[in-house]
Amino acid sequence: MHQLKGLSDDECWNIIQRRAFCPGGLITCGSGLEEIGKEISKEVQGVPLVAKVLGALLYSKKETEWLAIQRAEIWNLTFEKEENYIIEVLKLSYNSLSPMLKSCFSYCAIFPKDYWISKELLIQLWMAQGFLEAPATQGESTMEDKVH
Incomplete structure (x- = not known):
């Protein structure tokens, strides 16, 4: 050892x-x-x-x-x-973390350990839950841009 x-x-x-x-x-x-x-x-x-x-x-x-x-x-x-x-x-x-990111991070706890999920699907689930707000700045074109 x-x-x-x-x-x-x-x-x-x-x-x-x-x-x-x-x-x-x-x-x-x-x-x-x-x-x-x-x-x-x-x-x-x-x-x-x-x-x-x-x-x-x-x-x-x-x-x-x-x-x-x-x-x-x-x-x-x-x-x-x-x-x-x-x-x-x-x-x-x-x-x-910001409250938005805490919500997104905590949401991942609903999945079993070692569960594989695509990034795109996870972002869509976050959007469906209302965790992501519509972009407020010029540089962000979509809600998905907020988490990339």
Whole structure:
């Protein structure tokens, strides 16, 4: 048996950084954000999935929102199992979703585990449920564009 070790804090920061500052984002890596991000990466406990989720969560967020993540109560909790820790981080990510996206995401719970559904059908089901609003901006031509 080979025991896997967690990633280093620097490796976790690298993952967070690649996600949080990917092209198209509203912010770039500045010294203030870098310091906050490195502190957050220490809380990841070497788990790549957590680093990836946090990086996506921090994408295009302002410094105050980065600080809120850094100061989140989750980092003060103790967990008996790593799975509980990962679930709490995923909850943090879920709680930051817009109400529309929460509805769409939660709707997926009606399908059994490992159920395959096409993206187009899922979007149509969301539209039928009224989860997607008609486009309000010039750049979106259809309701489907809201989720792409």
